[in-house]
Amino acid sequence: MELTGSYLFEADQDTVWKLLMDPDAIAKAIPGVKELIPVEGEELTWRAAAKVGFAALSGHYAGVIKMSEVEAPTQYRLTVNGEGQQSVIGGTALIKLTFNPEKNETLVHWDAHANISGKIASLGQRLIGAGANVMSKQFFHELAKQLPTR
């Protein structure tokens, strides 16, 4: 499944980049996640547990989050592999930042590809697109809240 979207941060590119690379900030922003625990011996890789409360997707999930293809401060790839609800969820997103100096805004755009197997694939397929959009918006909204106050 292909998912694309974007979110506009009212901040400069470096600030947004730092925020997007900060595991604590990300942990706070993912609905239901408490913390990201670094995986020993692997760079930019964290283990996470999440509790999701969205329609057919509701339940506990556990997984690994990895950042790669990092080109500060313009793009990186986020790869997530998780399981829960008798389902396996795999996804990768290429995240790109574009700065608009006139308005001092940074646009974050993502192109994501998700593979879903098991119960959720057959139960919630039609809801997943909508669910992912809602959750992405929520995620970036929560991240934006953590921007340093100007």
Next chain:
Amino acid sequence: MAAAEKIIGSRIKRREDPRLITGEAKYLEDIQLPGLLHAAILRSPHAHAKIKSIDTSKAAKHPGVVAVYAGKDFADVNPMPCAWQAGKVKNNVNTPRVLEIDRVTFTGAGIAVVVAEDRYTAQDALELIHVDYEVLPAVVDAEKATKSGAPQLHENAPNNIAVEWTCGTQDATDRALKEADVVVKQRMINQRLIPTPMETRGCIAQYQAATEEWTVWMTSQAPHVMRLLMTAFVFGVPETKMRVISPQVGGGFGAKIFLYPEYCLMAALSRKIGRPVKWMETRSENYIATTHGRDHITEIEVGAKRDGTITALKVNTYANLGGVLSTIAPGIPTTLYGRMLSGTYRIPNIFCHVYGVYTNTGMVDAYRGAGRPEATYVIERAVDLVAHELGLDPVAVRRKNFIPPEAFPYDPVILNGLKYDSGQYEKALDLALKMLGYENFRKEQAEARKQGRYLGVGFSSYVEICGVAPSAWIGLPGEGWGAGLWESANVRVHLTGKVVVTTGSQSHGQGHETSVAQVVAGELGISVDDVIVQHSDTLGTPFGYGTYGSRSTAVGTVAVYNSLQKIKEKAKLLGAHMLEAAPEDVVYEDGKVFVKGSPDQSKTIQEIAGAAALAYSLPAGMEPFLDNTSYYDPPNCTFPFGTHICVVEVDKESGEVKIKRYIAIDDVGKVINPMIVEGQVHGGIVQGVAQALWEGAVYDDNGQLLTGSLMDYAIPKADFFPTFETDRTETPTPVNPLGVKGAGETGTIASTPAVVNAVVDALAPFGVKHMDMPVTPPKIWRVLQGNGG
């Protein structure tokens, strides 16, 4: 016998309905036992994977969990048997285990089980099991699965071919096609369907260690066969060690015939743990783990003369059988499909080639109609394609090719020795056309087209095969069925004259308790209220093969009828003795025995039953009691037929199809209860129309079922349909003394092509000659926009 004729054939209300509609009937879910545990099954989220390891330790420690097992814990339990393998060819058999051990070939295969004090705990603990998989590439399309480079599912099945089977004559068919005036070719998809009974599957097993005996309750259409397969094949114990009970079963449509891993798993769990264990399928499990139906990719070639005479039919089919074989999977797209491809027509040359193929999808097996809907779809579409090609009326092409009444019994050759029993195909067609007002309709259609409205009419003149039996024909020497297919019945007239019938058939919505009682009441000349029909418990009923293939009346009830004749003979002997008359002078009429011509001096069946039970004075050598058991193996199958007509209007703007009229003329032989037959026909039409217009299982390329819930899988609703216009002709079968053929599947078999033919007819002005099912508004809309026809 006046009274008999009155009861047999009358529209009495179903006797089972009061308990069903008041909620008093006990389904599997209603059964509670002391100490009952609940099982939940962990199912593979991958369509094709190796299981590298399973860690159950966390789940085992979860409060309320009694035990957690994986496949290796049941390595001593045999895989499920495949009881119907295609006849006279090699079958590359792979069947499910109670839990898969190291490999899964479809999403939904069971790999671990949690047993807990309650169902919620069991379900929660599933989340705590960790499985390490090596995910393998998947293939879901049966044709692609046979091509080189496709992922291979099983070592013993090169190119994923489970079975390759043919019927008919290839050379003669090829020659006839070469010599034909016209040859029409068409590729057609008969899409996968998911049976959706109101009640999902379930099972409770209770093992008694002291006697090493099981009692197993399950939602089965064939409890005796389940007992045989579980004991003799899966557990390797005598069948006397198990009692199988089907409680009230809430619909099956074929999907509840089979021996599923979960039933054997419950039996194995109960034996391991020493407490009764219950599993009740959720609706999402039902979609991924219960068998599906149909799923054919077919290429056809039809040869015809200019006048519409069909001279040859060549069919090549890829039948998707899923990741492993269900109990009778190979028999459906072979015997029950290929052998019925002549339809209601004289077709001198037929050749059918079938690949039964493994793919990374759920198991496919019999679903209402089982093979005959697929065959009827092919032949009824083929006739319309010929008519279209030659510019002939589809009704005229049907008439031209019909097997005439005087040709019966008719041998279509591809039936491998059986003959169509009786038929008056044109009579049923004529009645349907009269109800439609065909000539007027064509005028109305032409008029509507001028106004930009698109009406269409579709015909389906079908024949199907019911009362599936002759053991010698269907069995191992013939069509490969791994058993016999006779049926049994016991009739007992108790001291008070009340009658108890036990039968090996199983009723899960068909109304056997009513129709069988009608036959008993009619034959014995007693009230229907004095008859009780018992079924569905291996303790107390004689062995029977169960209910499917519309065989309970044409085979099972004939066994009842035969016992009734023997009971009447004995009653006559005893009645004569009581009347002090010679046995050859008495007759049995309207429930009484009397000397021919002197009905005033008579003994009632109740008096005779009492005398037989008390046995104070019996004729020399006569045993007490009126009690008889019959085993009936018919000499032939029965072949119901008819014509269905569908009238549709297609909305030009939206592509929506509105069913304006639906006419069904069915000939199911003699009818015991017209109301029950109509109910069966109505339900069947709904399921068949749904395939044509709405239903369809969809897997993505990774083998994930995308239509896995009632939100995503289209089930028709009552307001999708007009009032059905049904009638019937009655051509008794000479095969059995009741003259009955079978009525459980005609609606599903006939309706699908009638609807597609109607939609194609409506879209004829747009150059459409074929569309694949389901014919949904988006597909039609694209055709109307001029792309995708």
